[in-house]
Amino acid sequence: MTGDKESAEFSDTTSISFTRQPLHPRLSASQFIMRASAVVGLLAFSWRLPDIWAATSQLIVRRTTPNLDACNGYAASDIQTTSTALTAQLHFVDGSCNVYGPDLQTLTLTVTYETG
Amino acid sequence: MPANSLIDTHFASPSLDTRIHVQIADPDEIRYQVPESVFPRPSSESPSYHPEIEFKYIESPFSFSIVRKSSNEVLFDTAGFPIIFEPQYLRVKTSLPLNANIYGLGEHTESLRLPTQNTTRTLWSRDSYGVPPGSNLYGVHPIYFEHRTTGTHGVFFLNSNGIDIKLRNEGNRTTLEYNAIGGILDFYFLAGPSPIEVAQQYAALAGLPAEVPYWSLGFHQCRYGYQNYVEVAQVISNYSIAGIPLETMWTDSTCAI
Numbered sequence: 001m002t003g004d005k006e007s008a009e010f011s012d013t014t015s016i017s018f019t020r021q022p023l024h025p026r027l028s029a030s031q032f033i034m035r036a037s038a039v040v041g042l043l044a045f046s047w048r049l050p051d052i053w054a055a056t057s058q059l060i061v062r063r064t065t066p067n068l069d070a071c072n073g074y075a076a077s078d079i080q081t082t083s084t085a086l087t088a089q090l091h092f093v094d095g096s097c098n099v100y101g102p103d104l105q106t107l108t109l110t111v112t113y114e115t116g
Numbered sequence: 117m118p119a120n121s122l123i124d125t126h127f128a129s130p131s132l133d134t135r136i137h138v139q140i141a142d143p144d145e146i147r148y149q150v151p152e153s154v155f156p157r158p159s160s161e162s163p164s165y166h167p168e169i170e171f172k173y174i175e176s177p178f179s180f181s182i183v184r185k186s187s188n189e190v191l192f193d194t195a196g197f198p199i200i201f202e203p204q205y206l207r208v209k210t211s212l213p214l215n216a217n218i219y220g221l222g223e224h225t226e227s228l229r230l231p232t233q234n235t236t237r238t239l240w241s242r243d244s245y246g247v248p249p250g251s252n253l254y255g256v257h258p259i260y261f262e263h264r265t266t267g268t269h270g271v272f273f274l275n276s277n278g279i280d281i282k283l284r285n286e287g288n289r290t291t292l293e294y295n296a297i298g299g300i301l302d303f304y305f306l307a308g309p310s311p312i313e314v315a316q317q318y319a320a321l322a323g324l325p326a327e328v329p330y331w332s333l334g335f336h337q338c339r340y341g342y343q344n345y346v347e348v349a350q351v352i353s354n355y356s357i358a359g360i361p362l363e364t365m366w367t368d369s370t371c372a373i
Contacts, residue, residue: 102203
């Protein structure tokens with residue numbers, strides 16, 4: 001697990017001793033490059049920041065939190081049962097759900113009683 | 117006590133249906149499901165009907181519940197919370213007793229018993245630097261145990277997509293809501309009724325832990341941040357000098373153990 005904080009002095013019986021600096025936060029090479037390039041990018045375009053803000057503020061639309069409980073869900077049909085299993089079709093009940101995309105119109109329900 | 121009394125205790129009763137598998141999927145099954153090669157499913161449809169827990173449903177609007185047969189106690193119930201199944205959003209929500217005792221949904225740095233108010237358990241593997249409280253960690257185990265004075269049961273959600281599980285106190289009940297960004301709805305309900313039996317039933321489903329290699333049982337030294345091989349060799353030689361048998365030397369984080 002990371003999060004180790006190391007600054008302990010190390011000495012051994014062969015009389016070599018030295019002190020290490022702590023290594024945190026630990027940045028991988030790719031993280032370092034990403035951060036460095038972000039800084040360079042910001043510097044390069046800083047004179048245009050007001051323009052960029054103006055442009056993006058029109059693109060970002062605040063999303064209202066969808067009311068999931070207003071969705072109508074599904075209705076079961078074609079229910080087939082045995083003593084230890086059940087299958088059914090679930091059909092989407094029309095309504096304005098579509099909270100994070102279009103609802104699947106048909107689903108298959110399968111229930112099985114199993115021995116552990 | 118006769119020598120065979122323990123065996124009698126364990127094997128005298130007929131095998132009960134201690135597990136219910138509830139799957140809701142796209143009819144053509146083209147959506148992602150955890151492959152059999154990764155998670156082999158036990159093929160154990162019950163030969164006859166001896167349920168410890170039962171599946172009940174309402175046709176329209178569709179909802180289902182899981183009920184403990186011996187007490188008629190409702191363990192899981194989606195009534196009032198419509199199931200949502202969209203390409204990148206799946207939602208199942210159940211009512212639970214107020215301040216339900218929910219354990220699991222690891223790995224995380226929440227308390228062992230999960231808080232039921234305003235808790236979101238994110239199942240998404242990460243190296244959480246500094247290991248702050250309330251964080252998701254390396255492993256993902258989408259199973260919870262719920263303890264009640266009347267028994268313990270388990271609920272396993274077989275889905276390897278990113279998942280948020282929200283625990284909330286709402287009025288006179290607690291709710292638990294799964295939000296997944298892919299896959300299908302694939303639940304296994306484990307009857308218990310003791311915590312040990314839930315663990316055994318989960319092992320029967322998910323598999324036993326892998327056998328560890330013999331050398332892993334020895335003494336390990338582990339740290340990250342060694343500067344060079346000389347430093348590593350120095351540590352190893354100091355073990356020899358001190359007469360401590362060192363089986364394994366790790367040169368990275370303690371997570372390897």
